[in-house]
Amino acid sequence: MEKSASKADDPANGEAKIIARSPAHALPPPYLFHALPHEFSGKTHYNRAFPLLANTRAIPDARAPTMTTSNEKPSLLSPNVANSNSGETHIRSFVHRRAHITPSQEQALARLLPLWSISYRDSILKPETVFGNDHPLILEIGFGMGETTQKIAQARPNDNFLGVEVFNAGVGALLKRIDDNQISNIRIIQHDAVEVVRDMIAPASLAGIHIYFPDPWPKKRHHKRRLVQSPFIQLLTSRLKPGGYIHCATDWENYAEQMLEVLSAEPMLSNTQEGYAPRPDFRPLTKFENRGLRLGHGVWDLIFTRNDTPTPELNWPKKEQ
Numbered sequence: 001m002e003k004s005a006s007k008a009d010d011p012a013n014g015e016a017k018i019i020a021r022s023p024a025h026a027l028p029p030p031y032l033f034h035a036l037p038h039e040f041s042g043k044t045h046y047n048r049a050f051p052l053l054a055n056t057r058a059i060p061d062a063r064a065p066t067m068t069t070s071n072e073k074p075s076l077l078s079p080n081v082a083n084s085n086s087g088e089t090h091i092r093s094f095v096h097r098r099a100h101i102t103p104s105q106e107q108a109l110a111r112l113l114p115l116w117s118i119s120y121r122d123s124i125l126k127p128e129t130v131f132g133n134d135h136p137l138i139l140e141i142g143f144g145m146g147e148t149t150q151k152i153a154q155a156r157p158n159d160n161f162l163g164v165e166v167f168n169a170g171v172g173a174l175l176k177r178i179d180d181n182q183i184s185n186i187r188i189i190q191h192d193a194v195e196v197v198r199d200m201i202a203p204a205s206l207a208g209i210h211i212y213f214p215d216p217w218p219k220k221r222h223h224k225r226r227l228v229q230s231p232f233i234q235l236l237t238s239r240l241k242p243g244g245y246i247h248c249a250t251d252w253e254n255y256a257e258q259m260l261e262v263l264s265a266e267p268m269l270s271n272t273q274e275g276y277a278p279r280p281d282f283r284p285l286t287k288f289e290n291r292g293l294r295l296g297h298g299v300w301d302l303i304f305t306r307n308d309t310p311t312p313e314l315n316w317p318k319k320e321q
């Protein structure tokens with residue numbers, strides 16, 4: 001088998017490692033060929049690509065697009081730097097991982113992705129159509145294996161949960177949980193959350209945002225990959241309803257400090273506590289958290305709410321039609 005090597009950084013330990021790519025990666029898996037056009041408003045909404053870090057050069061994606069319909073953009077999950085329509089780029093908070101996937105997760109992807117997931121596309125999602133009700137919508141970014149997502153969604157049946165994750169095995173695992181437990185208030189988007197928030201989530205529409213144990217990118221030179229940075233928090237805040245909350249948790253002290261600094265600096269957010277928050281009852285202990293605790297790390301929760309003031313007109317340029 002012909003193999004080409006590409007360098008990727010490991011978010012968990014911050015080391016660079018070589019990932020082999022086979023030609024099989026040139027074709028998208030069949031389960032990604034689906035679209036649910038009725039779930040979207042006809043009007044294309046766009047906010048400027050937020051540069052997680054500006055002044056970066058785009059790496060062309062050698063892989064074929066993973067989506068096929070005319071108004072869907074190619075999924076660009078592989079390169080470390082993503083392009084936007086406007087030509088701007090942002091550094092991805094994740095890297096392509098050839099992680100182990102179990103046969104049952106693969107089966108769940110093939111069978112259940114069309115039922116419980118929504119394709120990424122550059123138009124605003126209509127949650128009432130997707131969920132069949134207008135319950136409050138909570139966005140979870142990076143749900144991993146979905147264990148927390150499942151528990152929270154079951155404990156809060158009157159809220160809807162939109163989970164965004166890029167990791168195949170994790171998406172398969174959550175699909176299986178949804179199916180095994182007949183959970184009706186979770187939907188999944190398998191795509192870069194930055195692009196999902198930017199392109200699919202209406203301003204002032206979310207009741208809450210969960211970011212639990214985001215990849216810590218411990219090495220200083222990799223901090224630019226961390227998800228919780230001012231531009232993204234500003235974008236996320238714009239998607240919260242007044243009074244809506246953003247809840248982050250991490251077991252990396254240095255990242256907790258960064259989170260506190262970034263969230264505190266966002267003028268549209270208010271801290272619900274003096275500093276860090278006690279873990280709320282609805283957030284169960286996760287596998288990452290348990291691992292962190294075993295390693296002697298602390299765990300820090302942060303809960304901020306959007307100020308109850310009218311939505312400011314955000315000054316991001318609109319995409320040219």
Ligand SMILES: C[S@@+](CC[C@H](N)C(=O)[O-])C[C@H]1O[C@@H](n2cnc3c(N)ncnc32)[C@H](O)[C@@H]1O
Nearest residue numbers: 093094142143144165166167192193212213215
């Ligand atoms: C360290 S894991 C934590 C998983 C889970 N929240 C937990 O607590 O167990 C971080 C997850 O975020 C996902 N992730 C990182 N950046 C992302 C992005 N931009 N969009 C979607 N998922 C992302 C990764 O694939 C990974 O599964």
